[in-house]
Amino acid sequence: MEALIMREKVVLAYSGGLDTTAIIPWLKENYDYDVVCCCIDCGQGNELDGLDERAKLAGAEKLYIEDLTDEFCDHYIVPCVQAHAVYENKYLLGTSMARPAIAKKLVEVARKENAVAICHGATGKGNDQIRFELGIKALAPDLKIIAPWRNDKWKLQSREDEIEYCRQHGIHLPFSEDNSYSRDRNIWHISHEGLELEDPANEPNYEHLLVLGTTPEKAPDEGEYVTMTFEAGVPKSVNGKEMKVSDIIRTLNALGGKHGIGIVDIVENRVVGMKSRGVYETPGGTILYEAHQQLEELILDRDVYRAKKDMGNLFSQVVYEGKWFSPLREAAQAFIESTQKYVTGEVKFKLYKGNIIKAGTTSPYSLYNESIASFTTGDMYDHHDAEGFINLFGLSTKVRAMKMLEVQNKKNDK
Numbered sequence: 001m002e003a004l005i006m007r008e009k010v011v012l013a014y015s016g017g018l019d020t021t022a023i024i025p026w027l028k029e030n031y032d033y034d035v036v037c038c039c040i041d042c043g044q045g046n047e048l049d050g051l052d053e054r055a056k057l058a059g060a061e062k063l064y065i066e067d068l069t070d071e072f073c074d075h076y077i078v079p080c081v082q083a084h085a086v087y088e089n090k091y092l093l094g095t096s097m098a099r100p101a102i103a104k105k106l107v108e109v110a111r112k113e114n115a116v117a118i119c120h121g122a123t124g125k126g127n128d129q130i131r132f133e134l135g136i137k138a139l140a141p142d143l144k145i146i147a148p149w150r151n152d153k154w155k156l157q158s159r160e161d162e163i164e165y166c167r168q169h170g171i172h173l174p175f176s177e178d179n180s181y182s183r184d185r186n187i188w189h190i191s192h193e194g195l196e197l198e199d200p201a202n203e204p205n206y207e208h209l210l211v212l213g214t215t216p217e218k219a220p221d222e223g224e225y226v227t228m229t230f231e232a233g234v235p236k237s238v239n240g241k242e243m244k245v246s247d248i249i250r251t252l253n254a255l256g257g258k259h260g261i262g263i264v265d266i267v268e269n270r271v272v273g274m275k276s277r278g279v280y281e282t283p284g285g286t287i288l289y290e291a292h293q294q295l296e297e298l299i300l301d302r303d304v305y306r307a308k309k310d311m312g313n314l315f316s317q318v319v320y321e322g323k324w325f326s327p328l329r330e331a332a333q334a335f336i337e338s339t340q341k342y343v344t345g346e347v348k349f350k351l352y353k354g355n356i357i358k359a360g361t362t363s364p365y366s367l368y369n370e371s372i373a374s375f376t377t378g379d380m381y382d383h384h385d386a387e388g389f390i391n392l393f394g395l396s397t398k399v400r401a402m403k404m405l406e407v408q409n410k411k412n413d414k
Contacts, residue, residue, distance in 0.1 A: 007034045009115040010146065011106055013132070014039045014063065016051045018175045019121045022162040023148055024058040025169040027119060030153050031146070034061045038109045042098045043069040043187025043246065058171050064109050069187055072101045073245040076324075077188055077285075081292050082233045082343075083336045084309070085316035090266045092282045092289065093319050094189030099128060100324035103135025110143055117144035124150040127271050131322030138325035181209065187249055189282040197277050204265055204279050212281040213257025216354030223352035225359060226255060228291045230347075233340030235288060249284045256283025259351040271321050287349075290356045294347045298366045300339060308339050 010027055014020045014037035024035050037055045039048070048065055055063040076097045087093055106118050118136055122128035124147070133145050148154040156162045163175050181192040190211050196202040206215050228248075229237045236242055238251045256262050262283040267275050300308065315332045323329055345363025349356050372381045 007032060008117075009034045009036055009061075009113050010117040010119050011036050011038055011110045011113060011115045012060070013102065013106055013118070013120045014051075014055060014060075015121070016046070016048075016054055018159060018162050018166075021054065021058050021171065021173065021175075022156060022165050023119060023121055024055065024060050025166070025171065026148060026154065026156075027146070028059050029169075030151075031117075033117065035059060036061055036109065036113050036115060037063045038106055039063065039065045040102045040105050041065065041067045041069060042072045042101065043249075044185040046185075054173060057173070058166070059169070062113075066105050066109070068101050068105060070244065070246050072098060073187065073249060076101050077249070078234060078245060079333050079336065080315070080319060081235075081285075081288055082340050083312040083315040083332070084289060084293055084296075085312050085319060086289070087316045087320045088266070088268055090264045091268055091280060091320075092189065092262075092285045093316060094186060094280065094282055094285065095128070095184050095191060096131065096320045096322070097188065098186050099131035099322065100135045103132050104139060104325075106132075107136060107139045107143070110140065115143070117146055119146040119148070122147065122149065125270075125272065125274070126276075127320070127322070130271050131324075134322040135325055183211075185211075187246060187253075188285050189280055192279045192281075193276065197279060200267055200277050206263075209279060210263070210281060212253060213263070213283050214260055215263070216260035219258065219260035219353045223350040223357070224255065224259065225348060225350050226287070227346060227348045229345070230292065230295055231344050233292070233337075233343040235292070249288065252284030252287045254284075255351060256287050257281075260354040261351060261356065262286030263354070287351070287356060291347045291349065292343070294349065294358060294361055295345050295363060296343055298345065298361050298363050298368055299342050301367060304339055308336065311335055 010031065010033040012020060012023060012027065012035055016039060020037075024037070027033050027035050037060045039051055039055075041048070051065065052063045080093055080097055085093055087096070109115075110118055118140075120129070120132045122132060129147055129150070133147075136143060136145055156165055159175070166173065166175070180195075181197070182194045184191045192204075192209050196205055227239055228235060235245060235248045238248055243251065262285060263279065263281055265277075265279050267277045270276050296305070311332055315329070315336065318324070318326065318329045318332065342363075342365035344365060345361065347361050348359040350359050351357075369380070
């Protein structure tokens with residue numbers, strides 16, 4: 001009786017698309033691994049029906065479908081919202097936030113399956129290879145990482161090559177040899193790269209490109225008022241209806257998409273050193289960031305607000321570079337969370353043709369004091385106090401100016 005051969009296992013981050021489907025037979029052919037696929041749902045809305053059949057037809061032993069939508073929203077998106085983490089002034093980190101959540105789940109599945117390696121389909125030019133691999137190294141430094149696009153054994157350089165490779169291995173699936181945008185989608189955003197976007201001189205073809213909404217020009221001619229509530233920096237309701245964070249984002253996505261909110265065209269600096277151009281749609285995320293900041297303006301004192309802005313920039317850099325599982329991210333998040341204790345209240349705003357227009361903010365912890373801020377003099381503020389303050393605040397400026405005048409006068413006397 002022949003002994004049962006137990007092959008080592010590799011966990012493949014599987015989307016069901018052409019790239020990762022072609023990787024299945026490639027792994028079996030080049031490494032003799034049993035392939036365990038893991039498809040992770042971060043709210044991208046992909047059709048998951050038939051995915052198990054597709055993976056097994058390509059040669060996988062098993063497929064995990066893991067829904068991380070709520071975990072992604074609660075533990076990755078919310079900290080970034082609270083930090084107001086924006087990379088290079090525009091990018092709301094839609095892809096960057098999701099990668100550590102995916103890496104964590106891949107490691108969990110690898111441990112469950114006693115796998116020796118994890119494989120991903122990210123290219124050698126982008127940021128995702130860094131984000132996936134830093135996450136895996138931080139959580140499971142003993143696991144091998146396989147990146148086919150950086151492997152000399154990977155000879156497939158186009159969709160046509162991949163389709164033909166699949167056919168040669170008996171995988172006949174309805175993949176098209178299309179020339180569409182390269183996209184990444186989750187509950188927070190969708191990104192678009194490629195085609196006319198590869199030349200920064202070209203205007204994006206928004207008619208062809210947009211998925212989540214419309215352009216401001218085609219948005220309704222009448223604005224729409226929205227109210228939101230927050231408790232300790234966490235969004236709790238939209239228009240009076242309490243919801244979990246993921247449903248709040250879905251609701252705001254629909255509202256923002258309708259009114260042309262959150263479309264950005266950016267040339268960003270990738271971690272690997274090159275510049276890349278992409279268009280991002282983040283309708284709900286843009287609203288959520290603005291609403292949260294609208295409330296913070298009322299509550300945080302000047303020193304904390306200024307320090308938090310710097311910490312938000314640091315946080316965005318850490319997340320963008322894939323260093324989620326690092327002491328620096330943990331320390332930065334601890335500071336940010338400490339600032340959110342009193343970020344509680346209600347914000348109202350109007351959505352109109354790509355704009356988010358404030359319409360009122362209330363909070364039991366508001367530091368706005370009308371008796372001080374009003375043009376009418378109140379008991380807590382004496383205009384005469386400003387004179388002494390200005391004398392002290394401007395003392396260094398005055399001393400330097402006096403010295404410069406003295407130096408100039410000496411020159412003139414010569």
